[in-house]
Amino acid sequence: MPPQSRTKTWVLVVLVLLLVVVGGVSYLGWRQSVPGVTSLAAPPRTIGQKTVVKLALEARRGNIARTEVRLVQAGRAVVALRQEGAFGRRVEVPVTLESAALGLREGGAALEVWARDDFWRPLRFDERPIASHPITVDLTPPRIDVLAATRYVSPGGAGLVAFRVTGAARATVSAGTREFPSFAYGAPDAGTRVALLALPWDVPPGTPLGITAQDEAGNIAARGIPAELKPRRFPTDTIEVKDSFLRLKVPELLPQRPPSQPLLEGFLVVNRDLRRQAEAEKLRTGRTTAEKPLWHGAFAQPRNTKVFANFAETRTYLYAGREVDRQVHYGYDLASTKQSPVPAANAGVVAFAAPLTIYGNAVIVDHGWGLQTLYAHLSRIDVKVGETVEQGQELGRTGTTGLAVGDHLHFEVLVHGVSVTPLEWWDAKWIRDRIAKPLREAGLPAISGAEGTDEPEPAPPAPGARRRAR
Numbered sequence: 001m002p003p004q005s006r007t008k009t010w011v012l013v014v015l016v017l018l019l020v021v022v023g024g025v026s027y028l029g030w031r032q033s034v035p036g037v038t039s040l041a042a043p044p045r046t047i048g049q050k051t052v053v054k055l056a057l058e059a060r061r062g063n064i065a066r067t068e069v070r071l072v073q074a075g076r077a078v079v080a081l082r083q084e085g086a087f088g089r090r091v092e093v094p095v096t097l098e099s100a101a102l103g104l105r106e107g108g109a110a111l112e113v114w115a116r117d118d119f120w121r122p123l124r125f126d127e128r129p130i131a132s133h134p135i136t137v138d139l140t141p142p143r144i145d146v147l148a149a150t151r152y153v154s155p156g157g158a159g160l161v162a163f164r165v166t167g168a169a170r171a172t173v174s175a176g177t178r179e180f181p182s183f184a185y186g187a188p189d190a191g192t193r194v195a196l197l198a199l200p201w202d203v204p205p206g207t208p209l210g211i212t213a214q215d216e217a218g219n220i221a222a223r224g225i226p227a228e229l230k231p232r233r234f235p236t237d238t239i240e241v242k243d244s245f246l247r248l249k250v251p252e253l254l255p256q257r258p259p260s261q262p263l264l265e266g267f268l269v270v271n272r273d274l275r276r277q278a279e280a281e282k283l284r285t286g287r288t289t290a291e292k293p294l295w296h297g298a299f300a301q302p303r304n305t306k307v308f309a310n311f312a313e314t315r316t317y318l319y320a321g322r323e324v325d326r327q328v329h330y331g332y333d334l335a336s337t338k339q340s341p342v343p344a345a346n347a348g349v350v351a352f353a354a355p356l357t358i359y360g361n362a363v364i365v366d367h368g369w370g371l372q373t374l375y376a377h378l379s380r381i382d383v384k385v386g387e388t389v390e391q392g393q394e395l396g397r398t399g400t401t402g403l404a405v406g407d408h409l410h411f412e413v414l415v416h417g418v419s420v421t422p423l424e425w426w427d428a429k430w431i432r433d434r435i436a437k438p439l440r441e442a443g444l445p446a447i448s449g450a451e452g453t454d455e456p457e458p459a460p461p462a463p464g465a466r467r468r469a470r
């Protein structure tokens, strides 16, 4: 081999070796540079007696091989979660932190997330947490002090509870499984709140009434409301469904009905499904309410009207002598002359003004704190949603729209969308005894025109005793 080509071979060999070394080193360098597991979610800033923290972790390469959550307080670390195994590239792990079991005390702490992937790297450094979050451990539940409440409440009725909450910004009251909001009332920062309770007409005896408050850390406090649930009876009625009525009303209320569907079947769709839709709309509208009372004094019943159907009347519907349906009537039917003016029962803001299935053209006026009044079967609506109305202001005219036979006003009082008897709110004495009095006892401002007295609250009349509408 001539010396020239020998030199060439050596150069080639050196070049290839160099390439192998450079390639190998940069490959290892790349392996080393691949970032480890990253944490995608931050925990809540405050944890309570029992808090669920959702971890979201992602590995850039390989799979997540180990996950650990540690809580560090005063130099002491406790492991709240440890998981090992291949979990895939992305994992979401809920971690339940029970402060007592972990030995945590009130105050500052750090929540550390440790995680490792199974991606091979040439060098392993000392492990560090992939994320560390400062948190506050808050183990003190909010405090609820009941200040005053309506002493006697009844099915299909309302009540008021005034209370003070310390350490929570939100509190709800409940009647059985139904929950209602409460509203800050009185001096700011005093923590005093007021809630109206609605008892559905069919609330079972012994239904618990309570207050629940929850703080940011998830600590919960609960208190019972010292009110006595007194029974109340409601009337029943039988309604005969005539063909002439079906021919008139079913096409109006069910325009998309296939022509092959018998009228009675169409009527049952209206009386069941459309009625349910209207109930759902009432509950929805009940949630848009002013955070302060807009009403004053007793609610007004339209003058010179005749009551021909009562609140919570169970109606049995007969067709050709056979029972076809049973429904509950949630309002008062008030008849006067045709197309009579419909006055607002009290001051408020219009919360709903549109056709509402069986109710026909309907208006709902919001009086604040979840208290609302509903006016149905109107021939004409003269107000718009958002409009402020005074007591007695004309909302529209009576009519026969919806599931109505003769011209009349169907009137309801709603508390958080639940129908209650208007008899209570039409009665100035009832408002004084059951609403104004607990406000006064709690040292809260009175509602104008509804000031409380110190007289003891009278017990309600015995069940079954007739109370006539004025």
Ligand SMILES: [Zn+2]
Pocket (backbone or CB within 6 Å): 309, 329, 331, 332, 333, 409, 410, 411
């Ligand atoms: Zn009615």
